[in-house]
Amino acid sequence: VRALLFDVFGTCVDWRSGIVDEVEAVARRHDLEIDGGTFADAWRERYQPSLEEVRSGRRPFDILDILHRESLDAIIPVFGLDSLDDTERWELTLAWHRLDPWPDVVPGLAELKEHFVIAPFSNGNVSLLVDMAKRTGLPWDLVLCAETSGAYKPQPESYLNAVAMLGLDARDVTMVAAHPDDLRAARAAGLRTAYVPRPLEHGPGRSSEPDGADDWDVVAGDFGALASAVGSVSAGATP
């Protein structure tokens, strides 16, 4: 293994808490009370359907910022936030650039960076991932994503284009994710897989993913454990 690619929303960052905080702050400024968790879930619920419009070919590729903004516009009436103007809507859309990593992520990535090429491989766009990394110190070597691949996960070409840019064979690259569907697609494209469950992704007591009962190359509880696991895998077992 020479490089590790990381899913970002859920795997590296706690998107739900970040969105909850930002939308509740916006509502307060408008003297409205809304349930941030319900809002965040409603916004995220439109995520896969919006990507599917692109993956199916029904619309040309647009970056995730655009899709996030369209989904926001669609749910805003449901929550009585119609008074948000265009500037406020863009500002809230950019909340996805300002999400915080889980506590193990920055130290785990720093350790992994000493031995491997590390990059996000997210459906987020380049500027989203760069803003997030600058704000929170994610020490990526480079930024790879749907925008650089020209295709959204889990389409095979999204992974294959990322691997090609790294100049590597797929078997020399590990996809790291909290989501089995992402890992299954990466494995089908020839990559290795590391499953890092994030039981708090959807809020306390609302874990929506299985707890790892699949044949992944690595299963790790956090990025520190991941660094230990792939470090020893990469060094090879003494026969």
Place this chain on the structure above:
Amino acid sequence: VRALLFDVFGTCVDWRSGIVDEVEAVARRHDLEIDGGTFADAWRERYQPSLEEVRSGRRPFDILDILHRESLDAIIPVFGLDSLDDTERWELTLAWHRLDPWPDVVPGLAELKEHFVIAPFSNGNVSLLVDMAKRTGLPWDLVLCAETSGAYKPQPESYLNAVAMLGLDARDVTMVAAHPDDLRAARAAGLRTAYVPRPLEHGPGRSSEPDGADDWDVVAGDFGALASAVGSVSAGATP
């Protein structure tokens, strides 16, 4: 200014010394004596013509590693190195991934990274730039290049696609280069410009660029001076 894009060959790294050392080592292993400087110059002389094949549309986009390998194959007979096999030719082609930065580059970039998004913007491919950064500690926030833009400099779309991926307006991005033709094209695309002359790029006493008599936004002797200059430009002058 929010981001700085850096030309790499010549501006960040001393390509000529690196190629001289590697080709002379290869020749010694084959009990041949060649002049590394003449070889490096002959290889680099084919650089712009090989890019022009792509820019003109006469051939589809190929990454620089491929173009470097073809140029190597073309000059090898001239230097009597025909006995190099395919593996040795690829290994020598990858010498372009192993070039060393000028001494001011890593500390200057580290300082700039505290205030700006910094990225290479090179005609080199992604894996070339990642290998170079990992080996020498270039602290890029992300890697942008002809491969991510789908076009070679100095074509306008190469700069504009890079700026679009950053999610910025061209006027918020500074192109940094030792080459006026690169800067002129960046300026025509709307970017700001910083000229950092590298009089030793082509070897001692063989400077091929003018010494800065143009209307660049910044002229700096090295990356330390560049950090001071754009730091104060960005903070704004007190009226």
